[in-house]
Amino acid sequence: xxxxxxxxxxxxxxxxxxxxxxxxxxxxxxxxxxxxxxxxxxxxxxxxxxxxxxxxxxxxxxxxxxxxxxxxxxxxxxxxxxxxxxxxxxxxxxxxxxxxxxxxxxxxxxxxxxxxxxxxxxxxxxxxxxxxxxxxxxxxxxxxxxxxxxxxxxxxxxxxxxxxxxxxxxxxxxxxxxxxxxxxxxxxxxxxxxxxxxxxxxxxxxxxxxxxxxxxxxxxxxxxxxxxxxxxxxxxxxxxxxxxxxxxxxxxxxxxxxxxxxxxxxxxxxxxxxxxxxxxxxxxxxxxxxxxxxxxxxxxxxxxxxxxxxxxxxxxxxxxxxx
Numbered sequence: 001x002x003x004x005x006x007x008x009x010x011x012x013x014x015x016x017x018x019x020x021x022x023x024x025x026x027x028x029x030x031x032x033x034x035x036x037x038x039x040x041x042x043x044x045x046x047x048x049x050x051x052x053x054x055x056x057x058x059x060x061x062x063x064x065x066x067x068x069x070x071x072x073x074x075x076x077x078x079x080x081x082x083x084x085x086x087x088x089x090x091x092x093x094x095x096x097x098x099x100x101x102x103x104x105x106x107x108x109x110x111x112x113x114x115x116x117x118x119x120x121x122x123x124x125x126x127x128x129x130x131x132x133x134x135x136x137x138x139x140x141x142x143x144x145x146x147x148x149x150x151x152x153x154x155x156x157x158x159x160x161x162x163x164x165x166x167x168x169x170x171x172x173x174x175x176x177x178x179x180x181x182x183x184x185x186x187x188x189x190x191x192x193x194x195x196x197x198x199x200x201x202x203x204x205x206x207x208x209x210x211x212x213x214x215x216x217x218x219x220x221x222x223x224x225x226x227x228x229x230x231x232x233x234x235x236x237x238x239x240x241x242x243x244x245x246x247x248x249x250x251x252x253x254x255x256x257x258x259x260x261x262x263x264x265x266x267x268x269x270x271x272x273x274x275x276x277x278x279x280x281x282x283x284x285x286x287x288x289x290x291x292x293x294x295x296x297x298x299x300x301x302x303x304x305x306x307x308x309x310x311x312x313x314x315x316x317x318x319x320x321x322x323x
Contacts, residue, residue, distance in 0.1 A: 041077050044270070045301070050287075050301065054276060057300060074108075078114070080117045091137075093132035106121065108121050120150060125143060127174070141169070141175045141176070148161065153198075161200070165184075179209070189227070189239070190229075194273065195211060195235060196211030197210040198216065205220075226240070227242070228240050229271070234249070239255075240281075241255070244264045245263050269282050
C-alpha cells in the first residue's frame with residue numbers, strides 16, 4: 001500500500017476494545033485532574049523542543065541539533081515530567097522553561113527513560129544512567145555495541161538488545177543478565193509494555209515478556225517492515241507497519257487488516273501512549289492524537305509560521321551550549 005501524504009481513516013467496524021479509561025502509563029508522571037490525567041510529554045520537531053499536555057502544545061526551546069542521525073530517542077520524558085534531550089554532543093535537562101546542561105562529549109546512539117527518573121544512554125559502547133534531580137551521570141557498564149535497542153524496565157532498570165542478545169540491566173547487574181535463550185538478530189522495534197515488561201519485534205515476529213518473565217513468548221507473526229511502536233497503557237501496543245497503524249491487545253494479537261488496522265499513511269518519527277486514551281504520532285512534521293473518535297488522528301500541532309509562540313518559553317539554547 002502506498003504511503004499517503006495524510007493518514008487515511010478506515011472503516012469503524014471491528015474497533016478494538018480500547019477505552020478512554022485505560023490505566024495511565026508512567027510517562028511524564030500523570031496525575032489525576034477532574035477524572036482525567038494531567039501529563040507532559042516532550043517531543044522534538046526539527047530544531048524545536050515542545051511538550052504536549054491535556055491543555056495543548058507548547059514550544060519550550062529552540063536550537064536543537066542532532067549529531068547522530070541514527071540516534072534512537074533524542075528526547076525522552078522522565079517520570080518526574082522533565083525532558084532529557086541531546087543536542088550535538090551535549091545532554092540537557094529541561095523542566096518547563098529551565099534548560100540545564102548535564103554533560104558533554106557524548107556520541108549517543110540510543111536513549112530510554114528510567115522508571116526511577118532520568119534516562120539511560122549508550123555512547124561509544126558505554127551505558128550511562130542520568131539522574132537530573134541529583135545532577136549525576138553514572139557510568140554503569142561497557143562493551144555495548146552501536147546498534148542497540150532499549151526499553152524501560154521497573155526498579156530503575158532497562159532492557160537492551162545488543163548483538164542479538166536480550167539483557168535486563170539493573171543496579172545489581174549493571175552488565176546485564178541474559179533474558180532470552182533465543183537470539184534476536186533482526187530487531188525492528190522495541191518498547192516497554194507500561195507494566196515492567198516489553199514488546200519486541202524481531203524479524204517478522206512480535207514477542208512479549210511480562211515483568212520478571214525471562215524468554216519473551218511469541219505474541220503473533222506477520223509483522224513485515226515494522227517502523228515504530230509504543231505501548232497502549234493497557235498491556236497492548238500500537239504498531240506502525242508500512243505506514244499502517246495497528247493496535248494489538250490480548251483480544252486481537254494478530255495483524256489483521258479487517259480487525260485491528262486503524263488507519264494508514266503514517267511515517268512516524270515519534271510515538272507515545274496518551275495517558276487519557278489513544279496514541280500520539282508525529283508524522284511528517286505534524287503531531288496527531290489517534291483515538292476511538294479519530295482513528296486517522298486529530299491534528300494537535302503542525303509546524304508552521306503562525307504558531308503563536310510565547311517568547312518567555314524560549315530559553316536560548318545556543319547561548320547555553322556556547323557557555
